[in-house]
Amino acid sequence: MRVNLLYFASFRDAAGKAEESRELPDGTRVGQLWHSVSREIPRLAAFQTMPPAAVNQKYVDGETVLRDGDEVAFLPPVAGG
């Protein structure tokens, strides 16, 4: 299956891109995807725990199972207001 991965703000700067499409094994969980992503992007590896994550524009936890076509984003600390 494929998911679309979005990067924002400091994570976009760290990744050097705003989005990418990833091929993942069926049943991949959000936490497993973070594990892969944070190994590939050195500046994200500094995070001791998974940052807030969203699937299809909703907050989810690391146990959430991804599905084909999902839009996934790991979110740097928000600073609205």
Place this chain on the structure above:
Amino acid sequence: MRVNLLYFASFRDAAGKAEESRELPDGTRVGQLWHSVSREIPRLAAFQTMPPAAVNQKYVDGETVLRDGDEVAFLPPVAGG
């Protein structure tokens, strides 16, 4: 000495006037003035205790001694806002 006594809102309705000048013995206290006023105006006698009072546009207590030329007001419950 003379003081100027002001009536507002429901007290003005009760007194039938907005202000009056009163001749008082020297040394009259605010609480004593209220005692006289509330005896004269039946609808004010219903107050068990002296309502908030102001002398020269400042809140005072019943022990305050009045002076010649003071502007005195007993205030019905305020309802601003």
Place this chain on the structure above:
Amino acid sequence: MYVTFSPIDVAALLSAARPSDGGVCLFLGVVRNENEGRETVSIQYEVYGPMAEAEMARIARQIETEWPDARLAMQHRAGRLEVGEVSVAVVATAPHRAEAFAACRAAIDRIKHSVPIWKKEFHPDGSSEWVDPTRGSGDRVIEPSGD
């Protein structure tokens, strides 16, 4: 002047924010169409003018002392107001939102508590009465129509 017979210029009050202020909290009191179950068509605000000015100035000084980072701007209407009109506006500006909210809330609470302003509510049948916040519902002096 803290008390005005003209409509309150809310935009002017809001423009008081300083460049170091990150938070602005505004409270507007608006004439409601009912009070304690009775329909209201308008309200007459009566003000002890000089004392109301002094008391609002005292409240502003007191609040800017308690929240030194906050600045206050406020106005209260006098005269006859229709439903939907703004009767009082309080703006508190501060570097951060906690002080802005706290100063604004304290200001409106103290205005209602001590500024010598009274209101008479007018109803659709022409009757009216002075509002007494210290009494419960139904315990108010009802005045005859045309008062």
Place this chain on the structure above:
Amino acid sequence: MYVTFSPIDVAALLSAARPSDGGVCLFLGVVRNENEGRETVSIQYEVYGPMAEAEMARIARQIETEWPDARLAMQHRAGRLEVGEVSVAVVATAPHRAEAFAACRAAIDRIKHSVPIWKKEFHPDGSSEWVDPTRGSGDRVIEPSGD
């Protein structure tokens, strides 16, 4: 739309009060001229648009459930803002002031907590950095000028 690239029309948000609303509480977040001791000249707000819309709608529903008498209107700016510009506006209207204040405060707190919006501060020397509210002062990643 909860997120806008145009200046927020505060007057339009304020006009949401119903005839039964006696209290209106507005909070404005304004771009400050400094943050943690460093001078700011402008801020770039980056927004995860569809999720920010969904999250602000969720917050509005949640607050109108917790304070059933209150109604909320709110907007957040996106893009580059200068000092003094309004970045976020929240209006809570309710029959009485306690609910208006509580709903307004809860809304801005939750917006800051969970809506996917980020800000990059720009300084007079051209340098800039993403603001991380979870870190203390001086612990932010400083990016080179011209970023």
